């Protein structure tokens with residue numbers, strides 16, 4: 583019996599991990615044993631720790647690069663490790679700059695297609711920012727192409743963070759998304775909350791598996807099933823040799839930089855000081871996240887900077903505080919110099 587795989591894609595900070603947490607909760611409530619492949623651009627595993635805090639999930643991590651291009655060869659081994667722990671369903675959360683179509687193709691490699699099948703490919707959009715991506719990232723043609731492929735390859739498009747925009751913007755996003763993908767279902771969400779019943783339909787615990795036909799995607803959307811089957815070539819499909827252009831990186835100017843706190847910052851940083859530091863980088867900083875100690879407060883905070891907005895929440899992270907910065911044209915030396923200077927101010 584093949585284990586179903588659900589791919590979660592979408593740009594940085596759009597709400598993929600938020601959706602994953604909901605999916606994990608719903609899976610466990612159905613008696614399923616879910617497994618996760620968590621891919622992060624940075625060397626530090628912020629989202630993996632968030633999952634760990636929610637407990638009871640098998641997670642394999644792929645850090646410091648994108649599983650659709652620079653770390654593509656590691657995917658089969660990572661999935662193999664996950665499968666050895668006998669999950670009933672696998673969620674692959676991609677980095678925000680990954681091309682989900684490349685992952686769908688990887689699942690066709692004979693070593694994987696024998697044991698796994700693509701159940702759903704979901705793309706999450708950040709309603710507040712998605713309409714600006716084309717102009718904002720025009721200098722990175724590969725990234726613009728990847729963001730288009732995130733849209734065009736999705737079985738389901740979730741327009742998330744919809745609480746932050748006017749209805750008129752949602753209408754424009756729907757038009758734009760349907761232009762790129764006429765077949766996908768489009769839903770509008772707040773904190774990635776959707777009806778998960780059709781999505782998880784047909785996924786059952788291993789011990790209930792029989793050799794009979796499985797229900798699932800066809801119950802949800804017949805046209806979607808037809809379209810993804812064309813990528814997967816129906817019965818007995820094998821991976822197709824990719825043209826050279828398809829093997830290039832999914833972005834060219836995005837970089838992740840990890841910053842740690844110097845000894846002078848042992849007593850913590852002020853909230854407004856850190857938020858000011860994020861804003862200093864303007865449009866070049868797309869996403870930041872990490873665990874930090876705030877001056878005058880006990881414990882550690884998880885800070886998330888996404889779509890130019892900052893959120894803070896209590897964290898139990900036990901290690902040394904750090905921050906991951908992800909952006910376009912981020913100059914690592916300039917960033918680390920400014921970071922050090924921040925703690926030398928009187």
Ligand SMILES: Nc1nc2c(ncn2[C@@H]2O[C@H](COP(=O)(O)OP(=O)(O)OP(=O)(O)O)[C@@H](O)[C@H]2O)c(=O)[nH]1
Nearest residue numbers: 594595596597598599600678743772773886888893
């Ligand atoms: N206002 C608002 N914030 C949201 C919503 N959904 C998620 N967020 C917040 O947006 C931030 C980013 O959400 P994540 O789920 O981590 O986004 P992501 O796509 O996994 O981010 P990366 O994996 O780093 O690319 C977090 O602080 C979330 O709490 C929403 O619908 N509305």
